[in-house]
Each structure stands twice: as structure tokens, then as C-alpha cells.
Amino acid sequence: MSTRIAYTLYSLARMIREDRYFAAGFITILVVIILSAAASIISPYDPYKIDLINKLRGPSPEHPMGTDQLGRDLFTRILYGGRYTLFLSASAVLLALVIGLLVGTLSGYYKGWLDLIVQRFVDILMSFPSIILAIALATMLGYGLETLVIAVAIAESPFLIRVVRAAVISIRDLPYIEAVRLMGYGDLYVILRHVIPNIMYVVIPQVTLQMGSAILIIAALGFLGIGIKPPTPEWGSMLNEARAYLMDYPHLLIFPGLMIFLSIVSFNIVGESLKMRLDPKARSLIGSRSRLVWGLYRGGRRGLDERNTSY
């Protein structure tokens, strides 16, 4: 087990070294997470402390991002807001992953009528944009952190169900799975020990991509006032509060907006890089050559330039 962790860390280090985009995304995410987690250490201010004398100040040495309409330090609120936005998104995606693994695996492994029903249900969910679905669910379920997480998780889960199911179907009849069944092991053992570990290479990138989407939904719900409500510092709801000051004090919108933008882009880049790295199918799509007959005859100076280099 420890060798596996060591190998994972090694691969991560290699990806950071070899893939600049991945490195940029990964480090951005790491920095945002650390800053949010260490918010109370980094910032001397209270995110809820109202200080009307210093309201709506621009960036200054004391307030690096300025203050908002109630004089609260914007930087502090962004740091604490990261806790809400990221934590809620992560919880939602985690819950969606559990749903995705459970439903997707059962659906793909057992096929038959169960699969049929699940897939039509997924079709229905997927026919709505996930943000609309989340809004509808959040409104329906009522206000609360738990219901917010559940709404976003349900909105995100169809994508994971699809990916998990497809991956399970692609390996469920492979000889190495079949051989374990022939030994007399039960389905639960086969699924937990062989199927799920071997589909993680498609699940992990998808989860990362869903993170980006979940952040967007959480922020959007906050902005619309359906999700986290002021005064709780959440990036989306901060945008909502700042809306009235758009023209005069744009920094109130720019900073939370930038954070949302940075996190989503970073998660997407990391997700795509992981997909490219882990999923051989995704890679071959990029690298595939023309399949035209005369494509067979396409050559190039490949290999010739280095001719006679000394070795």
C-alpha cells in the first residue's frame, strides 16, 4: 500500500514537471485550498465584523482587496468564502461520486432491465442543464447546507453514472475479471476488489472536471440567493451583495469573480490533463493519424534529422 502511495506521488511529481498546464492548475488549486484552510491564521480580521467607517475602500496595504459596503475586509471574506465554496463543492462531488459509483457499477455490471431503467432516468436528468436542475432541486428541497449539497450532487451525478457505467461495461467481461468469477468469488468481491479499482483511471479525471462544474453551480446558486445567503461569505453570494456597487466599486465583483474563474479553470485543466494521462483512449484520439489510404504513405523527415548524431 505504501508503495502505491509513493508511486502516486512520484507520478504526480512527474506530471508537474512534464506538463506545464497541469502544474499551473494543480498549484493554483493547492494554493487556494491552503489559503482558505489557513484563513484565520493569515488574516487578522473577522469576516463578519462590520466597520462602517472604512466601508467601500479600495485596495490598500491594510486591506489588500479593499473593503465591502459594510466595511468588512474583502480579502478575509474571500479566504473564508473559499472554505464554503470549495468545501460545499467537494462535498457535493463526493456525494455525486458515491451515487455514481453505486448506480453506475450496478447498472453496468448487471445490465438488463435495471440498466435500462437507470439509463432512461439518467437521460432525463441529463436533458436539463445541470445548473437549472440544481436550481430546481435546491428550491424544492428548501434552504440549508445539506439540501444544497444534495441538490448539487444530484445535478452532477448523471455524468459520473455514465462514465462509471461505460467503464464497468468495458471491463466486466475481461478475462481477469472472469477468472476471479470462475474461482467462485461473489459479485460484491469482484466489484470491490477488481472492477472499481480498475475503473478509477476514468473516474478520477471526471471527478476533477465535475469539481469545476460544482463550484460554478454553488456560486451561481449563491449569486441567485438560493444557496448560501449573506452575510455568510461565499463567493457567489458575495457577488450578489456586490451587484449594487458594480459601477462604482468594481473590485467587489472582480475579486470573488476572479477566484471563481481561477478555481474552475484550474480544476478543468487538471481534469483534462489527468484524462489525457490516465485514459489511453483519450490520448489516442489526439494522436491518431489520418486513416486515408494515402495517409499510409505520408512520411516526413522524422528520425532523419538526428542522423549521425553520436551516441
Added chain:
Amino acid sequence: MTPQPRKESIVVLDNVYKYFPAIETIFGRSKAYIRAVDGVSLDIYEGEILGLVGESGSGKTTVARIVAGLLKPDSGRVLYRGFDIYSGKIPKHIRRKIQMIYQDPEVSLDPRYTVKQTIEEALRAAGRSTNETKDLVRSLGLSEDVLEKIPQQLSGGQKQRVAIARALAMRPDLLIADEPTSALDVSTRTQILNILLELNKSFGITIMIITHDLGVAAYMSDRIAVMYLGKIVEVGAAEEIIKEPRHPYTMALISSSPSASRLSKVNIKPIGEIASQINIPKGCRFHPRCPFAMEICRREEPPYFDVGDGHVSACWLHGGAPKT
């Protein structure tokens, strides 16, 4: 050729059919079917090596999976030691005695498991001590340092040996080898075939080897069954099948295989290509490609004719009285 003493059947396939829908429909039934196995009856005798030979689309792999208990046939019975494999009444410890070896070593082993984990898993399933792992690996000519390796770090031949070791951990009575060497190089191929021969000889493990290569079938088998488009067209003792084939398809197969044609004098070239498994020709399914096709071949499906010593062939050329 001395007549073989009548042996006991370990597996009996009785008129087995398996069709797959050609187009998957959401509701209702598919109209076109791939007739993968189209009425196969076959006995596997205790302690023998049976070679099942056919080209792609002959249904030989489907037969292998049906015998292994992995694919329920649409109709017909599959008995293993008298138990119906698909009735649910076969005791688990008996069913486990059927093990498989697969064609593609790249997907035969869990890519995340070390050799040790793979073999220990099998030993645990068989209720054996995991201390036996080393002996098992060594008995297949692998060195102990492969134990901590994952499949990616092994060569094709090594992977296939590990797959055999995994099957052996179950102490099988019947080993189904589905094209075990077609992904391997010639020099490695003989190593693996020899291991299987040795297992048959020393432990009396019954082996069904599925192959497209008549040369491999000749080298391995006591008996050979030849399949064409879902049906067995000829069965008999290996040497007889190769030296004196009676079915034109077997003859064509021998002539097309440089290694089998060295062992035989027959030489006929088949016409055209294998028909689709969906639209199987009426009458004898080989008639469109058969140089000897007669009027009756186009109309009626030939029954099995007994041509002596348990050698059976489904061809109208034999005339005479069909086998009952």
C-alpha cells in the same frame, strides 16, 4: 491407428444453441440473430486433450465459454460430471474444478495486482494455504522475483504462465484453453504448449484447447473437433483428422495451414470467404465454398456420418447410413 478405449465423459454438450441478437433493440425482440452456436453436441472424455478448431466466426470461443459455465446457452444441456452446469444445483467445489486460460495475456491478469496477489487470491478461493504460492510459481518455470511484479513488467509468455499458475491453484480437473498461444511468438508458444501437455500427462487434467491453428491442435490433441459457422463438421482422433480428413472444410483448413499440410497429403483450396453468421447458407453451411458441392448439399443439411472409430463427419459425400 488403434481404436481408443471408450472413456468416461467429463463434459457432455447436448444439442446446444446460442444466438446473440445482431442489433440491440430497446423494446421488443431483435429479428436478426448471430447464430454463434447452432446445435452442438460434443463429449469431452476424462483425461484427454480435445482440440476445438475453427476460423473466426466459427463459434469456438462461445462453446468454450458455455463449457466454462460463463454463458448460458439458449437451449440444450451442458453436463459436467453429470451435473447440469446451468441448473444451479451443481456444488460450488465441483464447479470450481473448471478453469480457463485466455488468449490475450495483456488482459488475463488484473493490471493492479502483483503476481503474488493474483495467485494468493486463487489459493484462498480453493481453500489452500498461501504458502504454496512460491512452489506454484516455480513449478511453472518462473523465477521467484516475478512475485512482486505487476503484469506490465512481465513478458507475454510470463503472463501466460502466471495465468496457468492461477488456474492450477484451483486444482482443476478441466482446463479450457482459449487460443492460449496465438498472441505469443513461436519460440514461446512451444514452452506454453509443453506446460499444458505436461499438466495433462502428470496430473491427468482434461484439457480443451481452442485454436485456429491446426498445427497446434495436432501437436496437443488426442481428438480434434472442427467447427464451421456454429456447427461441428468433423470429430475424430487427431492423427486421423489431419491425415485422412473426411469433411471438405477440414481438408481446406489443412491445405491452408503450412504447418498442418506438412503432416497431410490433402490439398484442396476453398472458394471465397466464410459466410456471415447471421445469414447461414441453407443446406450444408459449407456448400458455397465447397469444391465438391452437389445438388443435395444446397437443399438439405447433412447429418453426421460415422466413418469409423468414433470419427464422425457431417458431409453428404459419405452417403451411406447416418449415425443415429
Added chain:
Amino acid sequence: MSAILAIESLSIAYQTEKGLLRAVDNVDLRIEDREIVCLVGESGSGKTTVANTILRILPPNAIILDGRVLFEGVDLLNMEEEDMSKIRGRKINIVPQNPSTALNPILNIETQFCEFLKHKKGIRERDRCREIAIDLLGRVGIADPERVLKLYPHQLSGGMKQRVLIAIAISTSPRLLVADEPTSMLDATIQSQILDLLLDINRREGLSMLLITHDLGVAMSACNRIYVMYAGEIVESGSTERVISKPLHPYTIALIDNAFLSFKSQGIKRAVSGEPPNLIDLPSGCRFSSRCPMAFDKCVKERPNLVQRGIDSVRCFLYHDASA
């Protein structure tokens, strides 16, 4: 001399993460006019790298360390890509291993044929192109060329696709055809048909052929001369008849012995033990020494040279004295 193709001391390596992989080492090979030459070797022997070098379609991480590839007396490796593209697809053509991926699945045969003729022969008129295509498809044994032209690749069987590709390959009246495992994806009965076709084309069109295969059976039934490759080196060459009936190199002996299996009753064949050497970390002596039943001290320490005797050559110390 009338050699169409002469490869002289060709060495190619691939740059890999673990180091330099010496895929081809000091290979000499000649193809005379109208000759069919086989390059036989197992996976990893470097035979495909040789083919790709002739066509100059090596992957980007390949490094040509040394050597010349003379086609009609001109070194292809020193040629500008522009000039090379006039040879590739015109004077040297390819028959691919996998006919399914060589054809574009969304275009019908006629479109693909005409595309090729437009690029390589400058024929733009559709009618003229169709005329040529029908003639060529007839020449490769397709009975109804007009119908086949209208079909899409998925409507054709593997054998038919290979026939179409051969027709395309001979459309420019090339001097040399490079066929890399042209039959390994096909069924036995189709395989022999395609080989017969290649032989027939060689006779009628008067072109030379380099046939690359792992299958000695294919080599035996098709070629005038054979080169045997092992771990990047030519270990033996000679007339097909001589190599098959009186192989010299222990590797060739083992390969033939293992390729042509006998009956089970005739006992077990001796398998070649072990695996080919790692091409990144090659042994200092003979590359086959670790698996050779006849190896002696010198084999492990020194590398044998290729001993030439007429058209025969062998790289083995067993024959060094005889030549001196």
C-alpha cells in the same frame, strides 16, 4: 548488379525513457529484380523497423545511427522529403498488416481509390479513374469490381479489404511492394488466398516484394529468399529451400522446429528456453547465446560476425572456422 533494393549496414535505435533501444543493428539486405524476399522474425526483432525505414515512416523518436538504403542505386535516407514522396506510393508501395484501419470508414472504395490515383498519378477524371480501378480490382481477383467500388469498408470482409488495398498498391506499377504481415489478421483459408494473390502479382506485374512475417509457414510458401532476424540482427539468410530444409543458425533451427509441429503421439518438441534479450541492455556476446543449446564460452564473450558463403550467410561461431 540488378538489385532493386540494397540495405547496407543499417542501424536504428529508438530513444526511450529507459535508454537507447537498439532496434536494428548492422543489417544488410538485398532484393533483386522480381524477387520475393522474406524478413522473418519474432516480435521485437526489428523487422517492422526495417520496413518503416525503407518507406521513411519511422516514428519521431527513431534515430538512424548508420547505413544506407539504396533503391535503384539512390540512397533513400539522404533524399529530401519532396523527392521521397515521389517514390513512396509510386515506386515503393505498401500492403498493410491491418486492412481495416488502412481504409477510411466513411468513404466508399471508389472515392478512396480515386483519391489515391489523383495524388499519386494525377488522374482527376472520375470516369478514367473508375476504369482503372475496375481493371485493377479484376486483377486482384475481385469478381464484381463495379459493385465493390460502391461499397464502404465495413461492408467488405478482411480478405476483400486486403485485395482492395493490394489493387491500390499496384495501381502505380511500383517496382517494390513492402508487405508487413499482410495476412496475420486474416483467417487461415483467406490467408492462403491472399498469399497466392501476392505470388501471382509478383509474376504478372514483374515487381519485387519484401514480405515481413513472423510466420515461417508464410515465408515458406511465398518467398525466394529468407532473412532471419533476431534481436535486431540478421542471423541467417539464404534461399527459402535451403533455410527451411537445412537451417544453420541454432535460432533458425529452433524456429523451424517450433513452427512446424508434429503429432502429439510423436512426443514433445524441445522449446527454446528463456526470452529474447533486452534491446536497451544488450549482452556483449552473441544475442542468442543465453537461449542457445549449443552455446560455448566464446559465444558469451564475443559477438560473431555474419559469415557469407554465396547467397547464404549465418551469424554464429559454429561456422566461423569453416569459412576461414
